[in-house]
Amino acid sequence: MDLGLNEQQELLKNAARDFLENECPESLVREMEEDERGYSPDLWAKMAEQGWQGLLVPEEHGGAGFDFLDLCVLLEEFGRALVPGPFMSTVLGGAVPIMVAGSDEQKAEFLPKIASGDTIFTLALTEPSARFDEQGVQAQASVSGNDVTFNGTKLFVSDANVADYLIVAGRSGQGVTLGIVATDQPGVEVTQLQTIARDKQCEVKLNDAKGQLLGAEGQGWNLLQPVIQRYTVAECAYLVGLSQMDFEIAVDYAKERVQFGRPIGSFQAIQHKCADMVTDVDGSRFIMYKAAWSVATDQPADDTQMAVNMAKAWTSEATRRVVAHGQQIHGGIGFTKDYKIQLYFRRQKRAELAFGDSDYHRELVAQQLGI
Amino acid sequence: MDWSDSPDQATFRKEVHDFIRERLPGPYRGKLEGGDGESDGETFTVGWQADRKSDDPERRDTAVQWATALAEKGWIAPHWPKEYGGAGLSVMEQFIYNQEMAKAGAPSVGGMGVSLLGPTVIVHGTDEQKEQHLPKILSGEVAWAQGYSEPGAGSDLASLQTRADRDGDDYVINGQKIWTSGAQYADWLFALVRTDPEAPKHRGISFITMDITTPGITVRPLTDMGWNQPFNETFFEDVRVPARNLVGDENRGWYIGMTLLDFERSGISGAVEYQRTLDNLIEFLGSDEGTEVTRQDLDTVRLEIADRRIETEILFNFAFRIVSMQNRGMVPNYEASVNKLFGSELHQRLSRTGNKAFGLYGNLWDREVGPMGAHFVRDYIGSVPHTIFSGSSEIQRNVIATRGLGLPRG
Ligand SMILES: Cc1cc2nc3c(=O)[nH]c(=O)nc-3n(C[C@H](O)[C@H](O)[C@H](O)COP(=O)(O)OP(=O)(O)OC[C@H]3O[C@@H](n4cnc5c(N)ncnc54)[C@H](O)[C@@H]3O)c2cc1C
Numbered sequence A: 001m002d003l004g005l006n007e008q009q010e011l012l013k014n015a016a017r018d019f020l021e022n023e024c025p026e027s028l029v030r031e032m033e034e035d036e037r038g039y040s041p042d043l044w045a046k047m048a049e050q051g052w053q054g055l056l057v058p059e060e061h062g063g064a065g066f067d068f069l070d071l072c073v074l075l076e077e078f079g080r081a082l083v084p085g086p087f088m089s090t091v092l093g094g095a096v097p098i099m100v101a102g103s104d105e106q107k108a109e110f111l112p113k114i115a116s117g118d119t120i121f122t123l124a125l126t127e128p129s130a131r132f133d134e135q136g137v138q139a140q141a142s143v144s145g146n147d148v149t150f151n152g153t154k155l156f157v158s159d160a161n162v163a164d165y166l167i168v169a170g171r172s173g174q175g176v177t178l179g180i181v182a183t184d185q186p187g188v189e190v191t192q193l194q195t196i197a198r199d200k201q202c203e204v205k206l207n208d209a210k211g212q213l214l215g216a217e218g219q220g221w222n223l224l225q226p227v228i229q230r231y232t233v234a235e236c237a238y239l240v241g242l243s244q245m246d247f248e249i250a251v252d253y254a255k256e257r258v259q260f261g262r263p264i265g266s267f268q269a270i271q272h273k274c275a276d277m278v279t280d281v282d283g284s285r286f287i288m289y290k291a292a293w294s295v296a297t298d299q300p301a302d303d304t305q306m307a308v309n310m311a312k313a314w315t316s317e318a319t320r321r322v323v324a325h326g327q328q329i330h331g332g333i334g335f336t337k338d339y340k341i342q343l344y345f346r347r348q349k350r351a352e353l354a355f356g357d358s359d360y361h362r363e364l365v366a367q368q369l370g371i
Numbered sequence B: 001m002d003w004s005d006s007p008d009q010a011t012f013r014k015e016v017h018d019f020i021r022e023r024l025p026g027p028y029r030g031k032l033e034g035g036d037g038e039s040d041g042e043t044f045t046v047g048w049q050a051d052r053k054s055d056d057p058e059r060r061d062t063a064v065q066w067a068t069a070l071a072e073k074g075w076i077a078p079h080w081p082k083e084y085g086g087a088g089l090s091v092m093e094q095f096i097y098n099q100e101m102a103k104a105g106a107p108s109v110g111g112m113g114v115s116l117l118g119p120t121v122i123v124h125g126t127d128e129q130k131e132q133h134l135p136k137i138l139s140g141e142v143a144w145a146q147g148y149s150e151p152g153a154g155s156d157l158a159s160l161q162t163r164a165d166r167d168g169d170d171y172v173i174n175g176q177k178i179w180t181s182g183a184q185y186a187d188w189l190f191a192l193v194r195t196d197p198e199a200p201k202h203r204g205i206s207f208i209t210m211d212i213t214t215p216g217i218t219v220r221p222l223t224d225m226g227w228n229q230p231f232n233e234t235f236f237e238d239v240r241v242p243a244r245n246l247v248g249d250e251n252r253g254w255y256i257g258m259t260l261l262d263f264e265r266s267g268i269s270g271a272v273e274y275q276r277t278l279d280n281l282i283e284f285l286g287s288d289e290g291t292e293v294t295r296q297d298l299d300t301v302r303l304e305i306a307d308r309r310i311e312t313e314i315l316f317n318f319a320f321r322i323v324s325m326q327n328r329g330m331v332p333n334y335e336a337s338v339n340k341l342f343g344s345e346l347h348q349r350l351s352r353t354g355n356k357a358f359g360l361y362g363n364l365w366d367r368e369v370g371p372m373g374a375h376f377v378r379d380y381i382g383s384v385p386h387t388i389f390s391g392s393s394e395i396q397r398n399v400i401a402t403r404g405l406g407l408p409r410g
């Protein structure tokens, strides 16, 4: 039993922090909010040189073959630096489904291109009903041999504006069915949505969009479970890093800002907020890692599901409390666009909502507890 | 990161687990068998310590039996070094031991002698003091009480006024302590007393031990809001205590006492106990007996129950972090305060949530009649002081902010 990082994870974390401090400064984060694509191809290529897109990908397919817990260590740093772009979409929404459900040919075709940074993927799961359960998948899928054709509307699809491929979930007579769909075809129409985090979520209209079947017809929902679990924990890891940084900025500000002749950090009202912030950040970190560990080490399925739901239920709300305190501690300056703290506040909301907020996951916890 | 046992840890866990099932005396098995048990956690009680001085011979026998069984393994003081009669367990083994004890609801033995006084004497005491006190703590012959707080010195403990004036080979003690838990069952008392009223307040305090039957000491029980008597007022009138009873140097008592408070602030039993309590609650709500006393609109509480269950995971990890750091040779700083703060506040939320499930039945105090032996209503009262003693929630937040985060003191 141990609650610390191993040597390899320490190295990964430190390397990522150094790299991102240089390569992903606040100015880039801001620039990408206004950028049509929402990511920097230059940074994307450098990240691929670091081996990050392929971190989870097995070595035989050009990746580093690290495990999911290692990825969460990296994603914590991504949250800290607010890295913009399609990294999670590609890794969690592309590499993972292919690793879980792909044929040998599909793995050989797509995983090396993901690892090298040549191909961008995203997961087209949610629809206008905005549900995360099986009922939410209503787009039509018709299968013929290894081909599948989709019709319907997908909503809140991250980074579809720059994705080369979508992993689409549709419904055929046999149930939920997955396909790999290229975006450069007339049957795929992408419209960007304006969002609170100014990230690139999109509406994707599928009109006879053609693709290749991923996994067996009708098996899609089962195949998606490990994908959704990992994506959910990944969002938690991002939130942990984001809230850690928000907290650090707020504490630093409280030490410097002087009112009534003393630093506001000497007022107990501010001190107690900071104490609650560190409690919430640390609590989020460990419950996230418990879920990541559970996934990575293949703990019993029920335990893993519970760990994932608990992690997202807690982290979604705890990090919201953190960024709210972060704003309050800053007073008026925090409300301005130019000051950095608001960047975290807005992005927290995106990740809080992704794959279900606290209420959604708490309900699932209650069901699993049998109440 | 690893939440599972190594093979050695699993073997040790099984040893503790099996031992408890074999040797825990019947009257202490209540919680083991799913119930809430006899000695409730409703106040800062002294369970085993009270049992061993009980008028009821069965309670006395039970206390002795359990102490004897644990003593065979050196598990009365699992954290003490072997040379002093402990089991010399590593921090990870202690963590496992404490988890298994808490899972079974088995009372720990030896009270503050084992948890507080012994470790302090081991670090700061003379050879004579070790010989005098440690064996008797381990045999259960001597129970200890802690005399720190005073009517005018609570959170601001260093402002304590009880005087100890040197007179030949003795100190003469005058003053008053309050909230002295279990002093009515204790044989000895360790106390912080003022030996230099001129010095800055932290530097004029000494740590001293005394036989509680020394002439001039009066122990008067105080009744708490749950109608129990867990604590006392302790008065000192010209109490003569031999100077050799001082632990550590004169006027260094504050620092010696603080080592001890740090021992107080770690622990895993809370998280484990609360998980067991929630398991029992959920099982009871699903039972026929439970259905009769459950509020009709249970839906209003079920998500609260889920939250409490999640919070026990958070608490588990906070305790786990502390031992994990110690195991890696690191010294926890604000982490112990986070654990105490979160655990005590969770305790209060948990009792409130549990009691809420029963609507009007949540009034019933009588163990024979109230749902689940009236556990939650009693714990609703019993959890109140947990955010006060061992450093109140406000003090913990101050410590986290200043010692932990480096914010300037107010
Ligand atoms: C949208 C907006 C519109 C505004 N419009 C106007 C306007 O039209 N005209 C105008 O003159 N001003 C205006 N203000 C300014 C506003 O009055 C100030 O923001 C406010 O007084 C707080 O001051 P501050 O921003 O400097 O924060 P600070 O005073 O620096 O406070 C920072 C943090 O420290 C806390 N703090 C400060 N002192 C203490 C203390 N003694 N104890 C405990 N905590 C403390 C605060 O509560 C806050 O959380 C506006 C502000 C905003 C955000």
Ligand SMILES: Cc1cc2nc3c(=O)[nH]c(=O)nc-3n(C[C@H](O)[C@H](O)[C@H](O)COP(=O)(O)OP(=O)(O)OC[C@H]3O[C@@H](n4cnc5c(N)ncnc54)[C@H](O)[C@@H]3O)c2cc1C
Pocket (backbone or CB within 6 Å): B044, B145, B146, B147, B148, B149, B151, B153, B154, B155, B156, B178, B179, B180, B181, B182, B230, B231, B385, B388, B389, B390, B391, B392, B393, B394, B395, B398
């Ligand atoms: C059940 C129980 C058992 C106990 N057992 C023992 C025992 O065995 N031996 C022993 O010596 N003592 C014991 N105590 C005493 C305990 O340690 C004190 O109650 C505790 O230190 C708080 O002191 P106080 O009660 O005087 O409250 P106060 O210190 O007067 O505090 C009152 C309120 O003011 C707040 N406050 C105080 N200072 C600050 C500050 N700087 N900033 C913000 N808020 C502040 C507190 O948090 C609290 O909310 C026990 C107490 C209880 C309730």
